[in-house]
Amino acid sequence: MPVKILTVDDSMTIRSIVKNTLKEYDCEIHEAENGLLGLQAIIRIIPDLVILDITMPVMDGIEMLRKLRSSPRGKDMKVIMLTAESAKENIIEIAKLGVTNYIVKPFTKDQLMDKISGLVEIRKL
Amino acid sequence: MALYEMIRDTTKKVFSTMMEFELEEISDSKKITDTDEFWIEGALFFGGSVLGDFRIQMRESFAQKVASTMLGADMSSIQSENEVLDVIKELANMIGGNLRTQISASGLQCDISPPKAERKQNINHKVPSGGRFARSYFKHGMHYVITEIHLRPYKI
Numbered sequence: 001m002p003v004k005i006l007t008v009d010d011s012m013t014i015r016s017i018v019k020n021t022l023k024e025y026d027c028e029i030h031e032a033e034n035g036l037l038g039l040q041a042i043i044r045i046i047p048d049l050v051i052l053d054i055t056m057p058v059m060d061g062i063e064m065l066r067k068l069r070s071s072p073r074g075k076d077m078k079v080i081m082l083t084a085e086s087a088k089e090n091i092i093e094i095a096k097l098g099v100t101n102y103i104v105k106p107f108t109k110d111q112l113m114d115k116i117s118g119l120v121e122i123r124k125l
Numbered sequence: 126m127a128l129y130e131m132i133r134d135t136t137k138k139v140f141s142t143m144m145e146f147e148l149e150e151i152s153d154s155k156k157i158t159d160t161d162e163f164w165i166e167g168a169l170f171f172g173g174s175v176l177g178d179f180r181i182q183m184r185e186s187f188a189q190k191v192a193s194t195m196l197g198a199d200m201s202s203i204q205s206e207n208e209v210l211d212v213i214k215e216l217a218n219m220i221g222g223n224l225r226t227q228i229s230a231s232g233l234q235c236d237i238s239p240p241k242a243e244r245k246q247n248i249n250h251k252v253p254s255g256g257r258f259a260r261s262y263f264k265h266g267m268h269y270v271i272t273e274i275h276l277r278p279y280k281i
Contacts, residue, residue, distance in 0.1 A: 012208070013195055013215040020197035055218075055239065084222020087229060105219045106142035 003027040003122045004045055008038035009053035018051055021109045025122050035064030042074060049120050050079045062097060069098045078119045128259040128274060135223045136261060136272045139216065144194045148263035148270060157269045162186060165209060167217030167242040173235030177276035179221045182248050187268035188213055210242040224274060
């Protein structure tokens with residue numbers, strides 16, 4: 001069965017990069033443009049992995065993660081957070097929220113793939 | 126905090142990591158303004174114990190090449206200006222976010238605004254007065270990239 005991955009990011013560029021990185025893998029890619037739409041998509045899709053940006057309009061990634069972790073369905077869901085800031089205190093803050101892993105922008109496709117394959121079993125097509 | 130080195134190294138790192146584009150630092154900026162092609166400018170703002178802004182500027186044809194590389198698409202499939210602007214906005218976000226981390230690490234706490242991008246006929250080449258300012262010029266093949274940062278202390 002294909003792995004279900006949800007990318008939540010207001011940047012079409014980042015969503016496209018994730019989609020391109022995964023195009024040779026057996027997975028279903030779903031997208032949402034903000035945290036609120038991300039939570040709605042989670043109910044509908046029940047993804048195996050969420051790739052989540054921090055800064056977004058309407059509902060940011062931190063708020064979305066808080067809500068996700070407080071729900072029975074989302075408390076153990078795997079989440080990779082994307083951040084452009086690598087300061088130690090920011091990473092600690094993200095970790096405290098219950099993120100499974102994180103990736104600092106800029107990143108290569110290999111770095112992104114390493115993080116994804118470290119969390120879900122994903123096979124090449 | 127060496128502002129020039131910070132903006133130079135961060136710009137080079139983002140281009141190299143995201144697109145495998147190696148940028149060559151240049152000092153002669155005369156050729157950059159040779160054509161009348163439109164510019165694409167990405168920008169974001171810093172706010173906190175310092176105020177300021179970061180800008181990235183490139184000609185439209187190079188912005189299209191950058192967009193097609195970042196999106197993994199052919200140049201011909203980049204149909205809309207919005208796609209190009211979104212990519213340049215994301216580049217501004219990546220460089221600006223990394224700069225914010227370095228500025229905060231030097232003891233000047235600040236946040237960044239959401240990035241924006243626009244198409245412009247002309248860009249401002251003047252050096253702003255007050256505060257600290259750095260501008261770096263790069264070349265990639267026949268194309269040019271300019272990045273600049275302006276910081277000033279927050280005073281009421």
